[in-house]
Amino acid sequence: MSNQDINSSLAELQARYLEDVKIIGEEAQSALLALPHRLLDILRFLKTNESYQFNMLRNLTAVDYLEYIEIVYHLYSLPLRQAITVKTRCGMEDSQVPSATVIWPSANFQEREIYDLLGVRFTGHPDLRRILLRDEFDGHPLRKTYNIGNAGERR
Amino acid sequence: MLKTETFTLNMGPQHPSTHGVLQVVLELDGETVVQAIPHMGYLHRGIEKLAESRTYAQFIPYTDRLDYVSSMGNNLGYCQTVEKMVGIKVPERAEYLRIIMTELNRIASHLIFMGSLAIDLGASTGMMFGFRSRERILDLFDMACGARQTYTYIRFGGVSADIPSEFIPALQRFLTDFPAMLDEYHRLLTGNEILYHRLKNTGVISGQRALEIGLTGPALRASGVDYDIRKVEPYGIYDRFDFSVPLGQVGDCWDRYIVRMEEMKQSASIVTQALEQMPEGTVMATVPKVLKPPAGEVYHSIENPRGELGYYIVSDGGVNPYRLHVRRPSFINLQVLNEACQGLLIGDVVAVLATLDSLMGEVDC
Numbered sequence: 001m002s003n004q005d006i007n008s009s010l011a012e013l014q015a016r017y018l019e020d021v022k023i024i025g026e027e028a029q030s031a032l033l034a035l036p037h038r039l040l041d042i043l044r045f046l047k048t049n050e051s052y053q054f055n056m057l058r059n060l061t062a063v064d065y066l067e068y069i070e071i072v073y074h075l076y077s078l079p080l081r082q083a084i085t086v087k088t089r090c091g092m093e094d095s096q097v098p099s100a101t102v103i104w105p106s107a108n109f110q111e112r113e114i115y116d117l118l119g120v121r122f123t124g125h126p127d128l129r130r131i132l133l134r135d136e137f138d139g140h141p142l143r144k145t146y147n148i149g150n151a152g153e154r155r
Numbered sequence: 156m157l158k159t160e161t162f163t164l165n166m167g168p169q170h171p172s173t174h175g176v177l178q179v180v181l182e183l184d185g186e187t188v189v190q191a192i193p194h195m196g197y198l199h200r201g202i203e204k205l206a207e208s209r210t211y212a213q214f215i216p217y218t219d220r221l222d223y224v225s226s227m228g229n230n231l232g233y234c235q236t237v238e239k240m241v242g243i244k245v246p247e248r249a250e251y252l253r254i255i256m257t258e259l260n261r262i263a264s265h266l267i268f269m270g271s272l273a274i275d276l277g278a279s280t281g282m283m284f285g286f287r288s289r290e291r292i293l294d295l296f297d298m299a300c301g302a303r304q305t306y307t308y309i310r311f312g313g314v315s316a317d318i319p320s321e322f323i324p325a326l327q328r329f330l331t332d333f334p335a336m337l338d339e340y341h342r343l344l345t346g347n348e349i350l351y352h353r354l355k356n357t358g359v360i361s362g363q364r365a366l367e368i369g370l371t372g373p374a375l376r377a378s379g380v381d382y383d384i385r386k387v388e389p390y391g392i393y394d395r396f397d398f399s400v401p402l403g404q405v406g407d408c409w410d411r412y413i414v415r416m417e418e419m420k421q422s423a424s425i426v427t428q429a430l431e432q433m434p435e436g437t438v439m440a441t442v443p444k445v446l447k448p449p450a451g452e453v454y455h456s457i458e459n460p461r462g463e464l465g466y467y468i469v470s471d472g473g474v475n476p477y478r479l480h481v482r483r484p485s486f487i488n489l490q491v492l493n494e495a496c497q498g499l500l501i502g503d504v505v506a507v508l509a510t511l512d513s514l515m516g517e518v519d520c
Contacts, residue, residue, distance in 0.1 A: 029451050029453075059480075059482040061467055061482075072467065085454070105369075106369025109487060109489070109490050117204075132519060142204055
């Protein structure tokens, strides 16, 4: 149901991608950490492989950890009723991650939201624009370094 | 020589059928929709950023203001997520009260859907009827917590107060009257030929496409996909109740309407069962005033009237969430608007918008 058996069931995936993916966290909080350049391969594998069939991208978000930004994908397999968390990381300055819209079109708005609020650019996204804030807005408010004082208003 | 070209029409943000401040930029070829691009953000309050400077308990009232016609569900999703992080056990009676309140709220929310769908398509009586019955539910909530819309009734470890003695008789009267009310709506709306022809085969979304584009809730189930979190990953005590998940076949506006009408019936049945099983006892566990969940993260989701409402919380061990993200079903469901509207007549855009039932308070967060 959740991530409990993640270690045993992901052996095949690990064998295939070796260096580019590892399991982080413990028990319910465990997740697959993928390197950005292999991310799409791994997501596609998780979606199409018979033993995983993660056909739903339930949730997509990102967290600013000051040294890096972590993009978090919560996947769900409707046929097998299991969940998995996939993560990838990018730098603070050159924040770029390949877009998952080619695998799950549902990533579209969610990636735009992350771009808007955290400033991560998703390469290959069909329409990467701000979604909640107005186009002229300065900065990305959900970054920890964002100064709330001026609330984004131009002086 | 006759020259034809498309033109652009702004629908909203101040439009009665957009259910809040949604702007849809319509590209029209005569009366036919070529593109319908939603623009949101007019109600964006930065709630996720605010969460980072509030304590865990202080954030509960903010959840009321997301999907403000089903606030009980928002409270429940958030409280269960935090309870999962800290490991709080909720007393039995509180679990039942939570079920009763959230299912009543589902009925209230679907009544609003029904009323606003009716008035959007020109049947203003439907609106009056929907709001009339919803009033009965709001009176019940008022009895339990003193609020009609922003409840903050569900708290960490239980609910804010036990129900007063007049609550159960009033609820029983409502449950007795509800089948007749529902019957009346079916006679008024479901049997209406105009409504049928406006909704049937309008805005069809296939099950496969609905999954890909991230639809959840009644909109997904209307396309025939059996995904109801109360069944696939039962949270709280949902595994104790006997109810069915209504599914549609075609995925058109009509199916989305029928699925919600059937869901109201199922919700009423869950409330009846919960009322029978509910034990006496306390409604609140012993919970510290200021919570400090251990460092880590949790994603937890519940079935809200509009779909999968998920909370992703990252804790660094402090008194404020390090990061809090809300997966809002209304926001993700809106993605389908453009393709569902393409090729329809302009008058049918409101039918698609109404049956997707997105709520802007939640979209903009």
